[in-house]
Amino acid sequence: VMPEERQMPFMDFLDIVEKKVTSPNVFYVQKQCSNLTEEFPELVCDVQPDIPWMSEALGKKPDAVNFWLGESAAVTSLHKDHYENLYCVVSGEKYFLLHPPSDRPFIPYELYQPATYQVSEDGSFEIVDEKTAEKVPWIPLDPLNPNLELYPEYAQAKPLQCTVKAGEMLYLPSLWFHHVQQSHGCIAVNYWYDMEYDIKYSYYQLLDCLTKT
Template identity: 45%
Template sequence: MKEIETLWSEVRDLSLGYSGRVERVNSPLTPLQFLRDFVSQNKPCIISNAINHWPALSCWTDDTHLIRALSSVSVSLHLTPNGRADALAPFNPHHGFAFNSASSSSTEASTTAATSLCFASAHVERVPFPEALSLISSGSRDRASIPKFVAYAQQQNDCFRLEYSALASDCDPHIQWATEALGCLPEAVNLWIGNQHSETSFHKDHYENLYAVVTGEKHFLLLPPTDVHRLYIKEYPAANYSYSWVTGEFTLELENPIRYVPWCSVDPYPSPETKDDEMSKFPLYVNGPAPFECTIKAGEILYLPSMWFHHVRQSPDERGRTIAVNYWYDMQFDIKYAYFNFLQSLHYQSTLNSTLHEDSDSDADSGPYV
């Protein structure tokens, strides 16, 4: 169906462009501008100077303030062996799976025919906030070393208004112009505290997302909903990491009864050992239009439209942390949603040539393999 590949080009011709850059605006939008120019077009943008008034921009760079406000609070801390939670991981159905820091690289690279992929969720543990902050930072002090685990505060259950409510006065309870444009308050507000090892695999959300970075930087790869076939969504058995504080090892166990999760198969930053194999498996991603790339710096907001696929990495501040707050507004389940479901239901066989471009090796190590 050549028409699907034509669709990828048409959405870029008509709205998004081919530069790979996300449009920037230098001041908060009016509700009308936001609704007309971005929400109605399902088009991302970066807004600067929209949260300059937040106390968080200055006081969250001080651990004393954070620890004082949350000294008696326990928070949900997510632990993984490599920083990839809610992501695909190798699983050997015959021997189980053990993972420690010393074997992380070889384990990932040595997937055999007997090893399958599963959708792995993090080990989640409630810990006092001061301890959580220390554990997040301990994996950041030496970039060359491999930590025993990667700790990430990323509980996505309205955690900012629940677990971190003591910090509420440091940020706005909602983004005023977005609330007026969308006609509702946020369904959830979440706080994210991680380090440079934390990474979020390609996925989409059924929310209008306003993502505000307070410290450090977030690096996004974005693909519009029309490009759904390029992410090779398949169903994978759900599994959960369990971490032993005694042995320092992770085990990965399938859920019982078994449950399947539809998830994107593409890793845009494969290891050197697996790069050739990954590129050959996903020609639609490799040879199609380049994803949009953007870096959201402290003090900036990314508007991430509903159902856009996104992959996220981060660079920490001088203390080894990245902190962000995001506002999830309910999306409208309208004809756009119906169009997406219809497109996703189509069986699509690529007409693209899976042979890699001759110059692909020259820049593959510096960015996503497109």
């Protein structure tokens, strides 16, 4: 289910995060596609345009620089990305649960109908299926409270957990699975570098295909 998106003055958003205004919804600035450079130009001068040692190591500049700010109720479900990710916490803390790509045989996938959240007249949300869209694979398991009766293979996985505090940076390699929580009002900036579709990716594709078989 894609998140419901809306635009509002940034001060209105801060009033919600700072609890000056109450709302039953969960608010999170998490639009990607380099939203820091595209939507928050006032903040660009406050951070580096890239991480020099990473740009040198990869031989390229980041594909996107993203800004994140939200409530503690905003939780990112377990997934992976095709990016080399440098996640920098400016204020607050981020809580990561990580799985290396080698844990793929123990991580379940199921097919789901794509859907969107739509706001009803009373302000509540309803999930509306995109009936003409093809089903998409997603991980149905909550790694913080896994249903091992339904997904017994997950017991063989070896998750890593880490806390990234203000002033710290996490290098999250491409294809690593991650589940993310945060302290309330946490501010972060991350740098996405396109991954190389090299032998590493071929190894992962082989493991993925063998798992499905």
